Amino acid sequence: MVKILQKEDVFFHSLNGITSNSQVLIILHFDYFINKGDLKILKNKYENIILIPIDESKSITKNAEFIFELIAKGNKITIVFNSFYKESFGDYFNFEFKNNKLISFIEVSKFCESMLKKCYVSDNINIHNSDIVNLKYFTIYPRIVKKTIDWIFGIVIYVISQPLWLISAIKIYFESPGPIFYIQSRIGINNTNIRVFKFRSMRIDAEQNGAQFSNKNDDRIFPFGKIMRATRIDELPQLFNILKGELSLIGPRPERKVFIETFEEHIPHYNERHAIKPGISGYAQIMYPYGAGLKDARHKLMYDLYYIKNWNLKLEAKIIFLTIYTIVTKKGI
Incomplete structure (x- = not known):
């Protein structure tokens, strides 16, 4: 009960x-x-x-x-x-x-x-968790391990996914004429600006009224765009960001500055997630269902901070495995 x-x-x-x-x-x-x-x-x-x-x-x-x-x-x-x-x-x-x-x-x-298996974050901006305030970020060992994983998986996935690149380009062209790729400014490690590449999954006029969160039944997403989001195919171009050293395979989701500014005003410790590279997939993405807004951002932050605080090779492997499972079963966004 x-x-x-x-x-x-x-x-x-x-x-x-x-x-x-x-x-x-x-x-x-x-x-x-x-x-x-x-x-x-x-x-x-x-x-x-x-x-x-x-x-x-x-x-x-x-x-x-x-x-x-x-x-x-x-x-x-x-x-x-x-x-x-x-x-x-x-x-x-x-x-x-x-x-x-x-x-x-x-x-x-x-x-x-x-x-x-997550770090507590209060819903009161004035309440701070001392374990997070004194959080120790990745040492040299996990950074080397993660860099190696990023390069190996990045190159392998890029090579074997080439047919999906071609299919995606064709489907986007016929369902929503316009650019194949969507380039968006996101915040990376240490609050640096990075340009993230994705296959475009929304209409070209999706944000004519300004930035807004997407949702599962978003009518701005064309049919194949929904398939790409569910299977994470739309994320494939971010392999370029990995090879450039801007993203990691696993890490906090790279967020847009306009949303981050709001989150930092209302959620304690939100800026701590920028102490490491953001990732194409991450602990929060596989542990928490799709959602947008302050409530969901707070819940996801708890998982991101747990990942940073408790990183080990076993946890990294678990996230990679569950990400693959999410893609195969189409349980993504």
Whole structure:
């Protein structure tokens, strides 16, 4: 059972649906950092998941009474809290439960990284995760490994994909007469401007009203353009960017400056993703479904930061494998 407490709920007065002698996860100060994929992971371990938003978390007495009732039913409870809001626990909350063997506490940053394999990023621009503030970027070893992978895969993919280049050029020409390639300014490593090459998948007048996010049912995308996006064929020309050293095979998605400026105003740590080269594919792309806007940018950032912080060859191989799987099964954008 997953319960999200809203202000109008009388949730503290009823435990209907909460099973006895079960594993219970309570997330205090919940600010919607969990997505459907995360819930699937958590439901494999916890029979009951209770999400209590920040405003309701401040009700110390109600929270304490509610947890006592859960304990009385023999439940083993894990409480996730945000250290920034620790004052909402109060001395009473800590004192009452500190030595109870049925209760364990875990800070939200450690919870996200250990359980959900992503770095916690608050939805409050004024709240900063100290683990990210002190983030160590790629050392010389991963840079050499990634550069080698980029060159080997870049050349191999370029050679074997030549038939797709020809087919794509022909289909674009007949379905949407105009340029075959689309060149767009994106932000690369250390906030440098790069020109990214792609097969054009939208009408030539797609942005006559200014820059805007695309979506799954975007009517600006012509039929073969949808196929290219789903299979990532439209990304093939970015192999030139890889060989030029501007992009990596795996890394944060290169974003447009106009969107980055908005994201940096509202999402803590957003600029940290520019400490490494952006990539054609990445951890965020394979872990999070397609989406656009602040909410989705925040979720994707959590995965990008986890990738930077926890990079290893196994993680790189996993992303490459899942990217290939996405292309073959057409589960891309």
